[in-house]
Amino acid sequence: MTETRTRDRKPQGAEKQRWHAEAAYVAGMVETDVLIETEGDRITAVTPGLQAPADAVHLPGLTLPGLANAHSHAFHRALRGRTQIGEGTFWTWREQMYEAVAGLNPDTYFELAVGVFTEMALAGITSVGEFHYAHHDHGGAQYADPNAMGHALIQAARTAGIRITLLDTCYLTGGLHATVNRTALNNTQKRFSDGDAEKWAARVESLRSAYANEPDVIIGAAIHSVRAVPKEQLGTVAAAAAKHDAPLHVHLSEQRAENDACLARYRLTPAQLLESSGALGPNTTAVHATHLSQADIEVLGDSETCVCMCPTTERDLADGVGAARTLFEAGSPIALGSDSQAVIDLFEEARAMELDERMRSERRGHWPSTDLIDAATAAGQESLGWRGAGRLHAGELADFTTVGLDSIRLTGTTLDVAAESVIYAATAADVRHVVVGGRVVVHDGIHRLVEEPARRLGAAISALYRRNARV
Template sequence: MRKMVFAEALLPEGWRRNVRVEIDAEGRIGAVVPDAEPGRLVAIPGLPNLHSHAFQRGMAGLTEHAGDSEDSFWTWRELMYRFLAHLTPEDVEAIAILAYAEMLEAGFTRVGEFHYLHHAPGGAPYADRAEMAVRIAAAAHATGINLTLLPCFYAHGEIGGAPPVAGQRRFLNGLDGFAALVEGSRRAIAGLPGSNLGLAPHSLRAATIAEIGAVATMAQPGEPLHIHAAEQAKEVEASLRILGLPPIAALLEAGLVDARWCLIHATHGTAAELTRVAQAGAVVGLCPVTESNLGDGIFPAVAYRAAGGRFGVGTDSNVLVSAAMELRTLEYSQRLAQRTRNALAPRGGSTARALWQAAVAGGTQALAAGPAGIVPGAHADLVLLDPDHPAFAARDGDRRLDTLLFASREGAIREVWVRGARVVEDGTHSARAAAERRVAATLARILTT
């Protein structure tokens, strides 16, 4: 066993001082001993990022120009289709390395890569059907982030099995093709430390209820299932018109929602639907920065949490990668909707601790990543704060964490460790500079042609 010692550490039961964490040769925590030797830095558990489309990091900032008609998710999607049409496997790997390095610097230690960019620009599979999955795995290896690879099933263009549009052709598979992709994805992550696989029928827009059920049967025991659901009001209206039920209700009535599932966004879920999701033990995957950027709407988090609902957060479009900002935006959205303060905090408790611990627990469940938090058996995935940082002056415990989420600037996260190995030092990932150069060259090629 190796050991690390901390001045303070956030354990499931709360803050403890002078904590020794013992780590085995595989990077898992063997023991956590409070009131042991003193250390200098402060440890909090790394946050799972349960929903990412890594390639979209390359288009961050390129969609903030008003069009000739009213802008929405649907107009943004057309721009996204135009961008991805130019991406090679090498481009996807380069952009993913940058995105994953930024995630680690921001306090995310595992990424759930909801991976739907599978094929060549014309729509034909690569010689290795899982070529793009291989590139995602290579990016995870290059940065050291834990990876939950979520190959995505995408077969249709709209609810009811409508034909896909041209911009979707790189995503498409039938069930047999998807089964082959899944097997290739398993090979892609074989031997990659900290990795696992889940399956992701994209949405009721892209898969029928029958196909979603078929994809679920392909999952091996313990593998998670993810799906976009009720992300857009237009999607809900189409589902009601065509299926007679809104998307979440359709999934519930088909018996598809249980603790294996993560429903991404669920922005327009009804109170009755979300209560049933909570009762089923599923997780809702919230992406507050992207949802705000796209103008999706506000998820009713206060009522969902009151019903016992579990949630995690993701960076989705990666328009701006920040663990603190995802949780801050979630809390601020509730303050605006409820016209109150500390909307998601327990009475008398810290808002930041409530958010961080809930997102660690929900994200860990959604990514089937084992024990959650700084506990024996969990990966030693640790975010280390410097108590001497100016933002933390005269603060400890919850006050320090509140400041991290709501009031800190650059440099508050000093180190990040994944599976007991340091991947961020002095706030910077060693792969960042080279990744920035590669992505700059990629964007220069794409955006000037």
């Protein structure tokens, strides 16, 4: 596995390349006959209305900026199908999730994550925000390299050909209680903890130095939740991220029980507690934000805190429907994530924001398709720290995704409704071509870098559960 542990930069695309898109999403509009010129890993020119030059790569369908998966837990992919059996709540699901952690080590995590990130690439995702908290071995014992699990995830993303923002997560306590500040970690949660925020920050600083100036990796930070990080240590995590102008993500108000416990302990909502600790702002992304008061919405909007919605997970776990449009109108950008990997399909996540809101309000037409595309592209890339990505524009990263319009789902689509057709009818299976940093990662629906990805992912999941049986 020598290839899997190298920290060399991934190869970049050809020095100069021209791509001709039948249609492309440019500056909020669908344009036709768009010539995209790249040099190295950057776009140098985007020109609509040109016939295809002889040397251009033809991109039939609708070409979008690269999709951004702003919230992922890679190992949750092993739960697909298993947690859909029977009844329960978020809390019973969590116990099943803990069982999956048992089989993780740097090697099994690498193999599993290669499959998961390859599935993302095949779905048109060019950047992933990996919310990473499975740091250590059983019982909290550190590996010889305390960042071995983080390295495994980064190398897996490189193997799959996508960018990664590793959101290294601080996780210190087992929960939040009305009368005590800290509850004990259970045996599984000990794997997640560094002991305190200062020790967490020191470990992350070492990880960050290992990838300084790497073009395909950003080391960000995360507060798992106000349940898992005590009030007095929230500021340390926020300061560690701010020191490097790094993305900071946090699970927020996913469950009403979290809100109730936080109010009982601190007389503040989770959003208010984060605000009082300096943890909100344009570099912060609140994940889920399902159960908010109007005051919470104003706190997030006024601080320009991004909100990442994960509708397929929020439905699967019976969390509820968040006020995405209200948050957006209050000033919070909206990004999208696959979270628990119930499915990996950002078109499904995008349309779910509109369709779930229709169910809640009994009214249609809350999100223009352009806003939903922006959530899946520009807003997500920004939330992950890729500020030069998410738009087909000169100077941006040469990351783009082409959706075929000739499948049984999309056939008959005319270009004047291409954006709407893709948002409301496309699936990940309609992705035909994916370019990351000027390099072709997916061509005609086939991953160019990982052979037999379905077999490899299936083998990794099977190996994980075999290992679980021995642990």
